[in-house]
Amino acid sequence: MTLWFVFALMTVAAIFAVLWPLGRGSRAPDQGSEVAVYKDQLAEIERDLAAGLIPAPEAEAARVEISRRLLAAAASEPAMAPKSNLKWRRAAAVLALGGLPLVAIGVYMPLGSPRLQDFPLAQRERGTGSGMAQSLETLVAQVEQHLEKNPTDGRGWNVLAPVLERLGRFDDAVRAYRNSLTYNGESAERRSDLGEAISAAAGGVVTAEAKTEFERAHALNADDPKANYFLGLAAEQDGRKDEAARIWRALLAKAPADAPWRALVQSSLARVGGGDTMPALSDETIAASKDLAEGDRNAMVRGMVDRLATRLKQNGDDVDGWLRLVRAYLVMGERDKAKGASADARQAVASDAERLRQLDEGLKTLGLGG
Amino acid sequence: MIAESGHYALVLALALALIQSIVPLVGARLQDAALMNVARSTALAQLLFVGASFTALVMLHVNSDFSVANVYENSHSMKPLLYKITGVWGNHEGSMLLWVAILALFGGLVAAFGNNLPLSLRAHVLAVQAWVASAFYLFILVTSNPFLRIATPPIEGRDLNPVLQDIGLAVHPPMLYLGYVGFSISFSFAIAALLEGRIDAAWARWVRPWTLVAWIFLTLGIAMGSYWAYYELGWGGWWFWDPVENASLMPWLAGTALLHSALVMEKRNALKVWTILLSILTFSLSLLGTFLVRSGVITSVHAFATDPTRGVFILLILCLFIGGSLLLFAGRATSLKQGGLFAPISREGALVLNNLLLTVACAVVLFGTLYPLAMEMLADFKMSVGAPFYNLTFSPLFALLLLAVPFGPMLAWKRGDLLGVAQRLLAAGVAGLVVVAIVWGWARGGSALAPLAIGLGVFVIAGAVTDIVERTGLVRLPFASVLHRARGLPRSAWGTAFAHAGLGVALIGIVCETTWNSEYIATMKQNDVAHVAGYDLKLDGLFQRQGPNYREMIAEFKVSRDGEPLTVMAPSKRSFTTRGSSTTEAALLTSGASQLYVSLGDATAEGAIAVRIYHKPLVLLIWWGPVLMAFGGVLSLSDRRLRVGAPKPARARQRLQPAE
Numbered sequence A: 001m002t003l004w005f006v007f008a009l010m011t012v013a014a015i016f017a018v019l020w021p022l023g024r025g026s027r028a029p030d031q032g033s034e035v036a037v038y039k040d041q042l043a044e045i046e047r048d049l050a051a052g053l054i055p056a057p058e059a060e061a062a063r064v065e066i067s068r069r070l071l072a073a074a075a076s077e078p079a080m081a082p083k084s085n086l087k088w089r090r091a092a093a094v095l096a097l098g099g100l101p102l103v104a105i106g107v108y109m110p111l112g113s114p115r116l117q118d119f120p121l122a123q124r125e126r127g128t129g130s131g132m133a134q135s136l137e138t139l140v141a142q143v144e145q146h147l148e149k150n151p152t153d154g155r156g157w158n159v160l161a162p163v164l165e166r167l168g169r170f171d172d173a174v175r176a177y178r179n180s181l182t183y184n185g186e187s188a189e190r191r192s193d194l195g196e197a198i199s200a201a202a203g204g205v206v207t208a209e210a211k212t213e214f215e216r217a218h219a220l221n222a223d224d225p226k227a228n229y230f231l232g233l234a235a236e237q238d239g240r241k242d243e244a245a246r247i248w249r250a251l252l253a254k255a256p257a258d259a260p261w262r263a264l265v266q267s268s269l270a271r272v273g274g275g276d277t278m279p280a281l282s283d284e285t286i287a288a289s290k291d292l293a294e295g296d297r298n299a300m301v302r303g304m305v306d307r308l309a310t311r312l313k314q315n316g317d318d319v320d321g322w323l324r325l326v327r328a329y330l331v332m333g334e335r336d337k338a339k340g341a342s343a344d345a346r347q348a349v350a351s352d353a354e355r356l357r358q359l360d361e362g363l364k365t366l367g368l369g370g
Numbered sequence B: 001m002i003a004e005s006g007h008y009a010l011v012l013a014l015a016l017a018l019i020q021s022i023v024p025l026v027g028a029r030l031q032d033a034a035l036m037n038v039a040r041s042t043a044l045a046q047l048l049f050v051g052a053s054f055t056a057l058v059m060l061h062v063n064s065d066f067s068v069a070n071v072y073e074n075s076h077s078m079k080p081l082l083y084k085i086t087g088v089w090g091n092h093e094g095s096m097l098l099w100v101a102i103l104a105l106f107g108g109l110v111a112a113f114g115n116n117l118p119l120s121l122r123a124h125v126l127a128v129q130a131w132v133a134s135a136f137y138l139f140i141l142v143t144s145n146p147f148l149r150i151a152t153p154p155i156e157g158r159d160l161n162p163v164l165q166d167i168g169l170a171v172h173p174p175m176l177y178l179g180y181v182g183f184s185i186s187f188s189f190a191i192a193a194l195l196e197g198r199i200d201a202a203w204a205r206w207v208r209p210w211t212l213v214a215w216i217f218l219t220l221g222i223a224m225g226s227y228w229a230y231y232e233l234g235w236g237g238w239w240f241w242d243p244v245e246n247a248s249l250m251p252w253l254a255g256t257a258l259l260h261s262a263l264v265m266e267k268r269n270a271l272k273v274w275t276i277l278l279s280i281l282t283f284s285l286s287l288l289g290t291f292l293v294r295s296g297v298i299t300s301v302h303a304f305a306t307d308p309t310r311g312v313f314i315l316l317i318l319c320l321f322i323g324g325s326l327l328l329f330a331g332r333a334t335s336l337k338q339g340g341l342f343a344p345i346s347r348e349g350a351l352v353l354n355n356l357l358l359t360v361a362c363a364v365v366l367f368g369t370l371y372p373l374a375m376e377m378l379a380d381f382k383m384s385v386g387a388p389f390y391n392l393t394f395s396p397l398f399a400l401l402l403l404a405v406p407f408g409p410m411l412a413w414k415r416g417d418l419l420g421v422a423q424r425l426l427a428a429g430v431a432g433l434v435v436v437a438i439v440w441g442w443a444r445g446g447s448a449l450a451p452l453a454i455g456l457g458v459f460v461i462a463g464a465v466t467d468i469v470e471r472t473g474l475v476r477l478p479f480a481s482v483l484h485r486a487r488g489l490p491r492s493a494w495g496t497a498f499a500h501a502g503l504g505v506a507l508i509g510i511v512c513e514t515t516w517n518s519e520y521i522a523t524m525k526q527n528d529v530a531h532v533a534g535y536d537l538k539l540d541g542l543f544q545r546q547g548p549n550y551r552e553m554i555a556e557f558k559v560s561r562d563g564e565p566l567t568v569m570a571p572s573k574r575s576f577t578t579r580g581s582s583t584t585e586a587a588l589l590t591s592g593a594s595q596l597y598v599s600l601g602d603a604t605a606e607g608a609i610a611v612r613i614y615h616k617p618l619v620l621l622i623w624w625g626p627v628l629m630a631f632g633g634v635l636s637l638s639d640r641r642l643r644v645g646a647p648k649p650a651r652a653r654q655r656l657q658p659a660e
Helices: A002-022 A034-051 A056-076 A086-111 A121-125 A136-149 A154-166 A170-184 A188-201 A208-220 A225-237 A241-254 A262-273 A283-291 A294-314 A319-331 A335-349 A353-365 B002-030 B033-062 B069-074 B081-089 B092-116 B119-143 B168-196 B201-232 B243-268 B272-294 B308-335 B347-379 B387-404 B418-424 B426-442 B449-472 B479-488 B491-516 B621-638
Strands: B518-524 B529-532 B535-546 B551-561 B564-569 B572-576 B581-585 B587-591 B594-603 B609-616
Touching: A002 A086, A002 B002, A002 B033, A034 A056, A034 B201, A034 B479, A086 B002, A086 B033, A136 A154, A154 A170, A154 A188, A170 A188, A188 A208, A188 A225, A208 A225, A225 A241, A225 A262, A241 A262, A294 A319, A294 A335, A319 A335, A319 A353, A335 A353, B002 B033, B002 B092, B002 B119, B033 B069, B033 B081, B033 B092, B033 B119, B069 B092, B081 B092, B081 B168, B092 B119, B092 B168, B092 B201, B092 B272, B119 B168, B119 B308, B168 B201, B168 B243, B168 B272, B168 B308, B201 B243, B201 B581, B201 B621, B243 B272, B243 B347, B272 B308, B272 B347, B347 B387, B387 B449, B387 B491, B418 B426, B426 B449, B449 B479, B449 B491, B491 B621, B518 B529, B529 B609, B535 B564, B535 B594, B535 B609, B551 B594, B564 B587, B572 B594, B581 B594
Parallel strands: none
Antiparallel strands: B518 B609, B529 B535, B535 B551, B551 B564, B551 B572, B572 B581, B587 B594, B594 B609
16 A cells, blocks of 8 residues: 555655646746856956957857847847736646646656565565575575585585485586585595586586596496496497496495496496497486477487487498487478488498398388489 | 655656646747646656655665565565665656756756746746656656555565675766756757747847756766776777767767857857857757666667657657757847857857868768667667777767867857967977977887877866967966956856866876777786786685675786785675676776776686776876866856857958858
């Protein structure tokens, strides 16, 4: 209610500003005139002449010129006598009383949000008046604020990092893990967590940077399961399936029977053994990728496809791989690239008649045959 | 409540502006004093409401009320207070609100202090001012409303562009806007004069202070912006011929011409067409600048957001005002009464030359700004028009202008004696030539034109001094009478001298900086030493520090000269978490007017860092020049006396030409 009262007061003030001069009768208003300006100019010449700034003949010429203007101005002056016109004044008053509030309300109502209270930060931090749920984002924001002020709080970074990763803010998670490492000290676990966050940020690809972190973790603790798993994944993604299988087999051999990640490693191992080369991601990353925005997910898929393409360039014998690549390009709507890839594939397997036949058949089913 | 009250105040300002654009005009037609006076009270009330609206937005930013979209998008609760306030105009919506606030301020000033104006002129001026204001209120409310709310407010804002988190933002935009928008008053006066059909010396006298105020602020605003770019962007460049910079330079060139022709009009009742056209042109260029910067046609640090509807809206405003005013001018031009006569060689003639050169220079800049845009839009062909183009076109024009500058103030009104003036300027010319010879002998490397340009700068300064010496009679008269005459000299004469000398000073700075700056760009490790222009800079180490809303990496350099330690310079690189971007903070060491400039690039993994070190001789003169010009403007503004151009009487019959 107060808001409407304030609005009403403001409107009245605005109307008053229009009505005030209308009500002030026809008293001769204070105003300047051209005649005054020219008279002042004439006076100015006398002053300059007295100060010796202009010589007498020039002063005389100027005087003549200005006097001429003065006469012209004075001649047009009497036409300017003020009149008063009651009808139009009334019209103006009506415009102010009716039109002004109408325009104001008409413009304000569709644009404004009169029902919304102010939410200054101080008030919200006290937790009153906002009624806002303390969502996860809010909590994260508060922890981040705290850490912005106390960046050396290692424990805080430790808590924040996994949450950020869960929220899909991988770049921030990477930063948080780095800070955690700086302020909590080295540990194999933190190194491999950092590596995982880096590869999550890279769309599931174990980049060279991530690999370095896993290698460091491995150096700190040769049995760290996460480091071992990801080193295997890196090997797989580089196309060294045997090495990947070797690493994962060793990991399983040492693993306790009830390790929660056993199934994951086993399935990965099966994949490598079974010749399926689609890069795998840890469950967490896949879960995170579901929350990713469309664009991010595309980037993730694209990363995988690029990796496949690179691998096939180095080793072109894999007919299934080629077909998968072509299909991926088609799904992504890049028909030109799909055609290019199928041409590359033909070239790569041209020496082997059996493979070429397989490839052509596959391409036909994809609609790129002939 | 603050947010909604601010919003409503802006709406009320629009309603008042609409009334102010109609009622006073009716009053002027009917010669009804009360109706004409409505302009005055509504202009003041408008100022009150826009001021309240602006204050409300400032308070919302200070309180970090993220339920307001504008605050959420451009503020952060941990930003220092100063940047919370300056951040108000560090974004599109807020800067437009500042724009109209200043428009209302000028309207309010005319209303409050325009007692010396005839009633009908004041009514007309304020009505035209209200047209402009209404258009921009509508623009803000419809396309860029700073008071739009978010129903479920986020807990933290998105922070201000880090490049803008600098003291420069507190000064540069308000100054520039005071300049841009200040010219709206000259525009309103011109349109009012056309509507009333009265344009004479008295009109020019009334419009003078407003033009001068706008010009002073624009000069300072441009200089400030240039210095800010120089120290903040980290490349040591101070002018890039960037379309946005051009957008501020064009009104300045046209405004400078306007200032000079209004002077002629006041003193001699001549150059009326020039004055009216330049008034329209200057404000049109201000509007064009606003359009270019605000529509998203150009992407730069100034273009906060791109939104096609805004562009179309401003384009409509632009067409309406420029087209309308030019049409009005075309209709009324024939009825302008002919003014005073003058010979081609006279003070008036010199000022016509000045106007010609300035407007041609302005046209060149306009061409260089719009041509690439047009090419990109029509032919889908990206190109940039940069320094080489302007060096070939703008520079010769300005050199010609500067050559003429010392002659102007020394020529007599109506009919001048060029030979006599040349004789009196002999000393200044000789000074210029001596400097050319000295620089030629002393300088190594650089363009052959540089010494000539410096000589020109000296000639301009010496010319300004000569003018004052002549007027006071310093050499020919006894000292006591010189003092008497110096005291009697109008302050505007001193103002002219300072402003013209400022041009020379800036020119010398520009030439020295561009010709003889030396740079050192390398990757440095700890204890590496860089040698630049006689200075030795030793990298002492890299440190991290936590700022209020950023982290910064500081590099400390021990600076010494000839083995003597001077000081420690600490450039830094700040990274802002919220926006995920970083800024460079250059370190500056000033000695005299020269500066040593250190800024940081990226750090490598091995603890080395890319460093850019520049030595810029006499670089500060570039900005001292404009400051001197603005000081001249202030002197001239403080001169409340009336201006009279005493014409030189004819000795023999000379051929005169009409003023237009």
